[in-house]
Amino acid sequence: MSASDRDHLKIFAGRGGLCLAEAMCDHLDLPVAQGRVDAFPDGELIVKVEEDVRGRDCFVVQSTCEPVNDHLMELLTYMDCLRRASAKRITAVVPYFGYARQDRKDEGRVPITAKLVANLIVAAGADRVLCMDLHAAQIQGFFDIPVDHLSAAPVFREYFDTIREDLGDLVLVSPDVGNVKVANMFAALLDADLAIIDKRRESGTNVVSKNLIGSVTGRAVLMVDDMISTAGTICEAARLVMDQGATRVMAAATHPVLVGLALERLADAPIERIVVTDSIPDGRRLDPLRDKLEVLTVARLLGDAVHRIHHDLSVSALFRQSAGSKR
Numbered sequence: 001m002s003a004s005d006r007d008h009l010k011i012f013a014g015r016g017g018l019c020l021a022e023a024m025c026d027h028l029d030l031p032v033a034q035g036r037v038d039a040f041p042d043g044e045l046i047v048k049v050e051e052d053v054r055g056r057d058c059f060v061v062q063s064t065c066e067p068v069n070d071h072l073m074e075l076l077t078y079m080d081c082l083r084r085a086s087a088k089r090i091t092a093v094v095p096y097f098g099y100a101r102q103d104r105k106d107e108g109r110v111p112i113t114a115k116l117v118a119n120l121i122v123a124a125g126a127d128r129v130l131c132m133d134l135h136a137a138q139i140q141g142f143f144d145i146p147v148d149h150l151s152a153a154p155v156f157r158e159y160f161d162t163i164r165e166d167l168g169d170l171v172l173v174s175p176d177v178g179n180v181k182v183a184n185m186f187a188a189l190l191d192a193d194l195a196i197i198d199k200r201r202e203s204g205t206n207v208v209s210k211n212l213i214g215s216v217t218g219r220a221v222l223m224v225d226d227m228i229s230t231a232g233t234i235c236e237a238a239r240l241v242m243d244q245g246a247t248r249v250m251a252a253a254t255h256p257v258l259v260g261l262a263l264e265r266l267a268d269a270p271i272e273r274i275v276v277t278d279s280i281p282d283g284r285r286l287d288p289l290r291d292k293l294e295v296l297t298v299a300r301l302l303g304d305a306v307h308r309i310h311h312d313l314s315v316s317a318l319f320r321q322s323a324g325s326k327r
Contacts, residue, residue, distance in 0.1 A: 013035070024306065174223070228276070256282075
């Protein structure tokens with residue numbers, strides 16, 4: 001980065017994006033911009049930006065992961081602080097966008113919370129948004145400001161290319177019908193076949209995988225999804241393909257949400273390797289899965305996007321290996 005970039009480009013880190021922001025800044029040869037987040041005894045947040053941002057191009061890195069509401073409020077407060085400090089442009093970098101599953105009314109008297117969150121981000125002062133593997137691509141249209149929607153596909157492809165020969169006869173399995181587009185894209189990238197699982201959801205936490213369309217007998221299986229939340233879908237799918245004669249099962253997902261019984265389910269499931277990204281901070285919460293877990297970084301991808309946005313360059317080159325979101 002040039003001296004001008006160091007002066008005019010500022011990357012701030014919320015508590016839900018600190019490690020990722022540090023890695024992005026290392027890639028860009030920039031220091032992390034100085035800011036502080038404190039909490040009052042009653043839980044209210046206060047953000048203090050500790051350097052001059054007047055006329056600067058500012059980015060706030062914050063995944064709205066668990067605790068979702070705290071991290072979301074922190075992001076909003078950070079942007080309001082930067083706006084009132086006269087930042088020239090504010091970009092919300094949201095690697096994991098919480099509330100993305102509430103993107104439409106699928107029954108009466110329910111909210112479209114993804115749209116509400118989009119309105120809040122705009123109202124707080126964001127001029128643009130940078131996010132990754134939204135659960136529903138239509139969320140981009142919920143914003144009345146530019147949205148750059150990245151995919152972690154290039155990061156996954158780079159990793160799986162290094163072990164492709166070891167995988168042998170590979171089949172990509174979509175754990176549900178809604179993920180077929182993404183699974184098909186990875187099948188093409190890795191020169192593999194495609195199979196699909198017909199899933200039925202009995203409740204918010206209970207998923208039953210019913211039928212397999214395609215053959216996995218005697219073959220290695222890779223299942224790819226945008227997120228693993230309670231892990232009910234992926235674990236049921238893994239048992240189904242093993243019952244159908246698969247030799248081994250691997251799973252890959254951009255966002256390791258991993259809540260509820262997810263860690264226990266994945267530890268017991270017949271999945272030998274789980275590949276995720278650092279879109280959500282790890283800490284020590286994933287320690288029970290260390291023997292199975294591979295964490296890839298998306299810092300370089302996000303850092304390159306920040307560089308292009310700052311210099312008013314096209315970001316579309318970063319989309320070329322992406323098939324978008326599930327729907």
